[in-house]
Amino acid sequence: SSLPQHILVEVYSYLPMNDRLNTSLVCKWWSDCFHHPALWSRFLFKFDTDVDSEGLAVTAIEKYCNELKEVEIFLNQRQKISRDRACYVMDELTALEKKRLQKFTLNFTGLNPLCFNGSVILDKLKKLFSRKPSLSCIDLNQCNIAFDNDLLSIIALQHQFLRIVRLQNSCLIDNVTPEGVLKLVKSCPLLTELHTFYHCVNAGVLEAFCAEDRSAIKRISLLCNRSDKYNEMIPREAWHRFSLTLPGAEVTVRFHHSMPHHIIIPLLCEGIPLVSLHLKVYGWLTDELVHIGVTFSSSLKYLSFHTSMDIRRKAPPGLDIALLDLVSRCSKLEALHCYCTLSDEVIDKIK
Incomplete structure (x- = not known):
């Protein structure tokens, strides 16, 4: 004592x-x-009746709401009572007169129940983000609801000091357009990290990142899903200008399994400062590995690729050769995750 x-x-x-x-x-x-x-000042709310039937974490928002600077919510989305408790926390944060909140994260856990589209939660997020002060980090990567341009407009208007925005969830439907992302980029000159969908970025967005009156973007993560089957690809020239203007920028590209194989090579064009690549497309990727090794030999640090639903299947000889060629070319490669069975000889050569 x-x-x-x-x-x-x-x-x-x-x-x-x-x-x-x-x-x-x-x-x-x-x-x-x-x-x-x-x-x-920091608190993690976990709302899951399987773990905490009483929702005891709610008491923290009632006692310490005025002190909170960083809030992270884990929400079992299939439980209505857990969704209601998360909404209550967001309502309390919205109602505060003196706002200290700087970082907000919302994560969904559990399976998405039938007919749950998250419109109520999206409205709560819009109300929360419409109130000042300015947040420095918004992380909705694990919030699997369909975002829209209205959400981005609210964020862009109220949070000009944002540094990190993560909107790259696993929901296959979204209503965000490049115009919405462009408004966000132009309104938030301190933004250094952006996670979004590939179809939400175009040449205009990359050009906005190159403006002289803003902080240099450090990291962009793009998720390619089924929406990108029908949209124009970002021109090679736009990537070249982006790379030359921002030599320290790093790009991560993720492919959802709904993407057809023939789009991979054209989309991964020369000029992208690609550091991390995740190919979850379930198919033999021999030609793609050859292209990746040649095109991104000077930048690639991390590669993960799924070749089959059954990871016990042996890789065909052509894939072994392509993989070894890629490893020999990519001098910066630090991690390789291959979801198929490689021979001991190939593994030894990789090492």
Whole structure:
């Protein structure tokens, strides 16, 4: 009980919530330190009745709402009561007069129930983001609902100091267009990391990133899904200008299994500063690996590719040769995830 408050608070900051709670029961002084505002600037809400039927995390928003700077919500989307509790937390954050929130993350867990499209949650997000102060990070990568341009317009209008925006979820339907992303990029000059869909970026968006009056973008992640089957690809010339103007920028490209194989090579054109590539397309990718090794030999650091639904299937000889050629060309390659069976000889050569 003689420990100074600032030291005890520092110790508390390293403890998981359950351990912190148990520690607060030692004495009144330790209990007082448990409620110190510095310990409640960050909070993780987990709403899942299978784990917490009472939703005890709700009490944190009622007691410490004014202290919260970083909020992360994990929500079992198939449970209506869990969805309601998450909406309640967002309502409380929206209603605050003094807003300190800087980072907001919403993650869905569990299977998507039939007919749940998330329109209520999308409305709650729009109301939350329509209130100041400006957030520095918005992470909705695991929030599997259909986003739209209205959401991006609200974010662009209210949060000019944004540095990180993640809108790359696994929902195969979205209503975001390049015009919506362009407005976001132009309104947020400090943006250094953007995760979105491939069809939401065009030459105009890349050109906006090259403007002299903004911070240099560091990371772009693009997800290619079935919507990209029918849209124009980003021109090679636009990628070349982007790479020359922003030599430190890194691009990640992800392919959803709904993408046809014949689009992969044209889409992965020369000029993209490609650092990380995820090919979840379930098919033999011999020609694609040859193209990747030749085109991105000076930039590629991470490669993951699914070749079959059955990872026990052996790779054909042509794929072995293409993979070894890729590894020999890509001098910066740090990680390789191959979802098929390779021979010991090929593995030894890769190493």
